[in-house]
Amino acid sequence: MEKLELQKMANEIRKGIVTAVYNAKSGHPGGSLSAADIFTYLYFKEMNIDPKNPKKEDRDRFVLSKGHVAPGLYSTLANRGFFPVEDLKTLRHVGSYLQGHPDMKHIPGVDMSSGSLGQGLSVAVGMALSAKMDNKSYRVYALTGDGELQEGQIWEAAMFAGHRKLDNLVVIVDNNNLQIDGCISDVCSPYPIDKKFEAFNFHVINADANDFDSLEAAFKEARETKGMPSVIIAKSIKGKGVSFMQNKASWHGKAPNDEEYEIAMKELEKAGEELCQK
Amino acid sequence: MPEIKKIATRESYGKALAELGAKYDNLVVLDADLAGATKTDTFMKVFPERHIDCGIAEANMTGIGAGLAAAGKVPFISTFAMFAAGRSFEQVRNSIGYPHLNVKIGATHAGISVGEDGASHQCNEDIALMRVIPGMTVINPSDDIEAKAAVEAAYHHEGPVYLRFGRLAVPVINDNPDYKFELGKGIVLREGKDLTIIATGLEVYESLVAAEKLAAEGIEARVINIHTIKPLDEELIIKAAKETGKIVTVEEHSVIGGLGSAVCDCLAANVPTKVLKIGINDVFGESGPAKELLAKYGLDAEGIYKKIKDFLA
Numbered sequence: 001m002e003k004l005e006l007q008k009m010a011n012e013i014r015k016g017i018v019t020a021v022y023n024a025k026s027g028h029p030g031g032s033l034s035a036a037d038i039f040t041y042l043y044f045k046e047m048n049i050d051p052k053n054p055k056k057e058d059r060d061r062f063v064l065s066k067g068h069v070a071p072g073l074y075s076t077l078a079n080r081g082f083f084p085v086e087d088l089k090t091l092r093h094v095g096s097y098l099q100g101h102p103d104m105k106h107i108p109g110v111d112m113s114s115g116s117l118g119q120g121l122s123v124a125v126g127m128a129l130s131a132k133m134d135n136k137s138y139r140v141y142a143l144t145g146d147g148e149l150q151e152g153q154i155w156e157a158a159m160f161a162g163h164r165k166l167d168n169l170v171v172i173v174d175n176n177n178l179q180i181d182g183c184i185s186d187v188c189s190p191y192p193i194d195k196k197f198e199a200f201n202f203h204v205i206n207a208d209a210n211d212f213d214s215l216e217a218a219f220k221e222a223r224e225t226k227g228m229p230s231v232i233i234a235k236s237i238k239g240k241g242v243s244f245m246q247n248k249a250s251w252h253g254k255a256p257n258d259e260e261y262e263i264a265m266k267e268l269e270k271a272g273e274e275l276c277q278k
Numbered sequence: 279m280p281e282i283k284k285i286a287t288r289e290s291y292g293k294a295l296a297e298l299g300a301k302y303d304n305l306v307v308l309d310a311d312l313a314g315a316t317k318t319d320t321f322m323k324v325f326p327e328r329h330i331d332c333g334i335a336e337a338n339m340t341g342i343g344a345g346l347a348a349a350g351k352v353p354f355i356s357t358f359a360m361f362a363a364g365r366s367f368e369q370v371r372n373s374i375g376y377p378h379l380n381v382k383i384g385a386t387h388a389g390i391s392v393g394e395d396g397a398s399h400q401c402n403e404d405i406a407l408m409r410v411i412p413g414m415t416v417i418n419p420s421d422d423i424e425a426k427a428a429v430e431a432a433y434h435h436e437g438p439v440y441l442r443f444g445r446l447a448v449p450v451i452n453d454n455p456d457y458k459f460e461l462g463k464g465i466v467l468r469e470g471k472d473l474t475i476i477a478t479g480l481e482v483y484e485s486l487v488a489a490e491k492l493a494a495e496g497i498e499a500r501v502i503n504i505h506t507i508k509p510l511d512e513e514l515i516i517k518a519a520k521e522t523g524k525i526v527t528v529e530e531h532s533v534i535g536g537l538g539s540a541v542c543d544c545l546a547a548n549v550p551t552k553v554l555k556i557g558i559n560d561v562f563g564e565s566g567p568a569k570e571l572l573a574k575y576g577l578d579a580e581g582i583y584k585k586i587k588d589f590l591a
Contacts, residue, residue: 061349104348104377112348113377116368122338123373126345126353129330133306133351153369156338163333 001044003212004278009079010040011272014241015265016075016088022261024071024092027100030251031145032072034176034209034236039076041215042141051081054108060138061127063112065120065154066145066174067101068253073110074098082109118151120144121171125161128169128229139168139223147179149190155200161229162201169229170222171202174209176238178249197231209236242267283422284447287480288386290425291443292317295354295384297426298433299325305433306346308332308355310339315445316356316386336361340369340381347379352433355381359388359442363404374438375411382432383408383440388418389530390558390575391446391480396565402558406535408440409508415461416508418442418529418537420482423452424505427459435461444530446568448480464511470500473590474518475582477528478504478537481556484572485528487579492586499526499586507537512544519551526554526586530577533557554589556582 001009013036021027043049047060064073071091078085090096097106101115111127114120124142131138148154161169173193181187190196194204203225207218215234222230238252239245242264256264299305299321306328313319313331322329332339336357343355355362362385363370374381390400408416415435419425425443432439451467467482468489477485482503489499500522502514519525525545527538538555545551558575572578576585 057350063345112345113372116372119337119341119369119373122341122369123345123348125338126342126347127349128345129342130346130349130351133327153335153337153341156333156335157341160332160335160338160342 004275006040006044006212008272008275009044010037011241011268011275013040013072013075013079015268016078016085017071018242018256018261018264018268020071020075020088020091021255023089025255026092027071027255028068028253029071029255030178030238030245030248031066031069031174031176033240033242033245034238035069035072035143035174036240037210037212037215038143038172038174038234039072041212041219043076043080046219047141048138051109054082058136058138061111061124061140063120063124063127063140063142064102064114065124065142066117066148067115067120070100070102073102077109117145117148118153121154121157124169125157125166128161128166129164131168132166139170141170141172143172143174145179146173146175146177146190146193147184147187149173149193150188158197158200158202165227166229167226171229171231173231173233174236175233176236178238178247178252180249180252182249193233201228203228203230205230205232207232207234209234210240241271283450285422285450286445286447287419287422287425287443288317288445290422291384291386291429291441292320294426294429295321296324298430299328302352302433304351306330306351306353308339308343308353310334310336310357310361312357316384318356336366337369340366341373343381344373344377344379347381353381354384356384356386358399359385359401359404360399363407363440364401367407371411375414378413378437380436381438383438384443385440386443387445388442389444389479390563390571390577391444391530391568393445393568393571394565397562400563402532402563403535404442405507405529405531405537406539409535409540413437414508415439415506417506418479419505420479420503421448421450421452423450423457424459428505431459431461442479444480446480449483451483451486459505462506462509462511464514465503465505466500466514467503468499468501470498471522472498473524473526473586474500474502474522475526475528476502476504476515476537476541478507479530481528481530481577484577484579484582488582488586491579491583497590504537507540510540510544512548515541515544516548519545519549523551524589525551526556526589528556528582531557533559554585556585
C-alpha cells in the first residue's frame with residue numbers, strides 16, 4: 001500500500017476509533033488516535049498476517065502492551081478484514097466480543113490479551129524467544145505507551161530481550177508525552193528513553209509516529225538490525241486527527257458527547273475528502 | 279509405620295521434567311535464578327537449549343511463559359511459591375489465567391516447612407491465591423510418586439496448572455501398584471466410619487500416622503488424599519460427610535482460603551457438616567528446622583491427633 005492509501009486508511013481507522021468510543025460511552029480515544037498511523041503501517045504494510053487465517057502459524061505477532069488503546073487495534077483489525085467494521089459500535093457492550101481491553105480468546109487477530117500495563121512486553125519476548133528456539137522467521141511487535149515505561153516489568157523484559165539478542169522483536173513506544181495525570185515528565189519522567197533502551201542492548205530508532213515515510217524508514221531499519229532487539233521511539237500527538245482532542249491529557253480516557261462526536265466525525269470526513277483530492 | 283523412603287517433591291519435579299522432556303519437544307522450563315533449588319537443573323543438564331533462566335525477575339518470567347505458550351510451547355515456569363503465586367499474582371491472573379494459556383507453574387518451597395528462611399519465604403497463602411483464579415487447576419502432591427504423576431498430568435492438561443512442591447524430604451506413601459493419579463479425583467487411603475480426615479500435600483502422611491494413633495484407641499478415621507484442590511472432588515467429600523459425619527481438613531497452608539475453605543464451601547452447599555480445619559491459623563511463621571516448625575504449629579501427626587481428640591471430645 002502506498003503512502004496516500006495508508007493515509008486514507010489511517011483516516012478510516014480514526015473514524016472507527018471515534019465511533020467505537022462514542023458508542024461505548026467510554027474508552028480511550030487519545031492514545032488510540034496517536035497510535036492510529038502505527039497500527040495502520042503495521043497491519044497494512046509491515047506485518048505478515050492473513051485476515052482469513054488469523055492463527056496461521058508463521059504469522060507475525062503483535063502484542064498491544066498498552067491494552068487500553070484497544071479501539072485503535074480493533075478499528076485496524078476491522079478495516080483489515082478480520083471482522084465487520086459495523087461491530088466496532090458494540091465495543092464495551094455486554095455480550096459483545098469487543099472487550100474494553102484486548103481478549104485473544106474471542107477477537108480474531110488479537111494475539112494476546114492485555115490491559116494491565118507493563119505485562120505485554122514480557123509476553124512478546126516469550127513469543128520472540130519461541131521463534132528463535134524453533135528457527136522460525138516470524139517477527140514480534142509490541143506497542144507500549146511512554147507512561148507505561150514507568151512499570152518495572154518493562155525493564156525486566158527489556159533486560160532479557162537484550163541479553164538474548166532477540167532481533168526478531170520490535171518494541172514501539174508511542175511517545176505522545178501524556179498520561180492520565182498529565183505530562184509523563186512531570187508525573188515520573190521515563191526520559192531519556194533512548195539511553196535506557198540502549199543500556200539494555202537495544203538498537204534505538206527515532207521516528208515520527210504520525211508520518212508514514214518516517215515509520216517506513218524506522219521499520220526497515222528494525223528489520224535490517226541483526227543481533228539485537230530494536231525499539232522505535234515514535235514521537236506522536238495524543239488525539240491526533242481530532243482538533244479538540246489533540247495534546248490534551250483529558251482525552252486519555254473519555255468518550256465524546258453527541259456534539260463532540262459530530263465535530264470529530266466532520267473533521268475526519270473533511271480530512272478524508274482532502275486526501276481523495278490528492 | 280515402618281521406616282520408609284523420603285524424597286522432597288521438588289526433587290520429583292526436576293526428575294519428572296527431565297523424563298517428560300525426552301518425550302515431548304515442546305516442553306520448556308523457565309527458572310528465575312533458582313535452578314539448583316527448584317531442581318530444574320536436572321532438566322537443564324539434559325536439555326540446556328530448552329531451559330531458560332530468566333534471572334531474578336519472576337513477573338517477567340511469568341509473561342515470557344505466557345508468550346511461549348501462545349506460540350505453541352508447554353512452559354513450566356519455576357520458582358518459590360512465594361514468588362510464583364505471591365509476587366507474580368497479577369501476571370498469573372492476567373497474562374496466563376485470563377487468556378487461559380497452557381502454562382504450568384511449578385512452585386517449590388511452599389508452606390512453613392521451608393523452615394529456616396522464616397516467614398518471608400514461607401508461603402502459606404498460595405493455594406488461596408491460585409484457587410481464586412478462574413480456570414486454574416491447583417495440585418498439591420503428597421509424595422514423590424504423586425508429584426511425578428502430577429507433573430505428567432499437568433503436561434497433558436490443556437490450560438493453566440499450579441503445582442505445589444515442598445523443600446522438605448517427605449515419606450513415599452503411594453508406592454503401590456494400584457496407585458493412579460487422576461486430575462480432580464481424591465484417593466481414599468484408609469477406610470473409617472467415625473470421622474474423615476481430608477489432607478493434602480505432606481499432611482497426608484502425617485494424617486495417616488494420626489489416624490493410626492486414633493485407631494489404637496478405637497476411633498476409626500477415614501483418610502482421604504486430596505491432591506487436586508481445584509477442581510475439588512466434591513462427590514468423594516460429600517459421600518464421606520454423609521457416611522462419617524465429622525470432617526477434619528489438614529493442610530500446610532493458611533486455614534483461610536485453602537483446602538479447608540474449599541471443603542467447607544462444598545459441604546455448606548451440599549451437606550452441612552461440622553468441620554475442623556487444621557492448618558496455619560492466620561499467623562506468620564518463624565525460622566527453624568522444618569520438623570520443629572511442623573510440631574510447633576501443630577501440623578505433625580501428634581498435633582493432628584491432639585486436635586482431633588479435642589474436636590471429638
